[in-house]
Amino acid sequence: MILSKFIVFEGIDGAGTSTQIEQLKNRPGASDFLFTAEPTKGETGLFLRRMLRGDMTLESSTAAYLFAADRNEHLYGKFKGSGQDLTYGIAEACGDGRIVVCDRYIFSSLAYQGSSCREDLPWQLNAAFPLPQLLFYFDISPTESLKRIGNRETREIYEEEGFLRKVAEGYQAAIERLSRQEPAMKVVRLDAQKGIAELSDEIWTGIKNHVLP
Secondary structure, three states: OEEEEEEEEEOOOOOOHHHHHHHHHOOHHHOOOEEEEOOOOOHHHHHHHHHHOOOOOOOHHHHHHHHHHHHHHHHHOOOEEEOOEEEEOHHHHHHOOOOEEEEOOHHHHHHHHHHHOOOHHHHHHHOOOOEEEEEEEEEOOHHHHHHHHOOOOOOOOOOOHHHHHHHHHHHHHHHHHHHHHOOOOEEEEEEOOOOHHHHHHHHHHHHHHHOOO
């Protein structure tokens, strides 16, 4: 199933999705868009962010279940947000005709948890969730992404080159598989090593071509 008006940004750590979310927020034509991210700002999402920082250790399968639970509330929970920032209620917002842009979604679970626990579990846990109308995939090598991450004050548990190579392969496999299953999902692949302004323009063109009336 495709969730109309739903746009997702995906890519390995350091690909630049968060930077481009901020660029899009500043587009005059995107002033009515809603923006959100996974893990969410809800209690389950905040718990997962602590795990990602390395504050605690979870079994990889436990993390997969928690990401799916956080996503379910993100999608189907009662609408909650402020200004352009959405916390819960993606399905409700899209159903009301709002365009929602999300930084990470099921593709992250399939790539990251699929690389850290048994591959079939994330597919089982995420099988019932709708796909976005438009997916932007930020393509970058793990070597280059880690150069960018090296400038951050803190690192997350998955930010290791060998693991990120597995994740990048997982992304490619997941996108190919889901594109075959649901050809109506539009996928735009971006060269994440391009400049910020150039990528921002490419993203806006993709949104105009595939989502805006």
